[in-house]
Amino acid sequence: MHKLVSINLVTGDPVRLSAFYRDVLGAELEENHGGPDRIEIWFGPKTDNTACIVANRDAGFAPRTYNTCQGFELRVADVEALYARVCAAGIQPETAPQDLPWGYRYFHVKDPDGNGIDLVQKL
Numbered sequence: 526m527h528k529l530v531s532i533n534l535v536t537g538d539p540v541r542l543s544a545f546y547r548d549v550l551g552a553e554l555e556e557n558h559g560g561p562d563r564i565e566i567w568f569g570p571k572t573d574n575t576a577c578i579v580a581n582r583d584a585g586f587a588p589r590t591y592n593t594c595q596g597f598e599l600r601v602a603d604v605e606a607l608y609a610r611v612c613a614a615g616i617q618p619e620t621a622p623q624d625l626p627w628g629y630r631y632f633h634v635k636d637p638d639g640n641g642i643d644l645v646q647k648l
Contacts, residue, residue, distance in 0.1 A: 543564040546577070
């Protein structure tokens with residue numbers, strides 16, 4: 526069985542972008558793979574989850590033709606609490622929390638580079 530082990534977010538400022546994921550969304554940082562130009566972030570235990578690699582497009586860690594991602598989804602335990610945390614950080618989400626007909630509650634926010642993030646809680 527195959528497993529997705531990482532996704533890449535290519536940016537001009539990995540320190541700034543990874544700080545958003547750490548400070549606003551609660552990710553853990555692991556900065557031992559390339560210093561400030563390649564930062565691994567994790568949502569949950571490293572052994573069970575997919576890493577998100579925040580890489581500097583100008584430092585050779587990703588082809589210069591890469592662009593930002595279209596977006597991704599993070600499952601969270603309490604969407605209302607995270608929505609309040611995002612708003613308290615001065616960030617305006619794209620949507621308020623809302624229920625989806627298939628049994629989830631979510632809101633949408635963009636990171637500082639404009640990557641879309643759906644923050645989703647199973648009801």
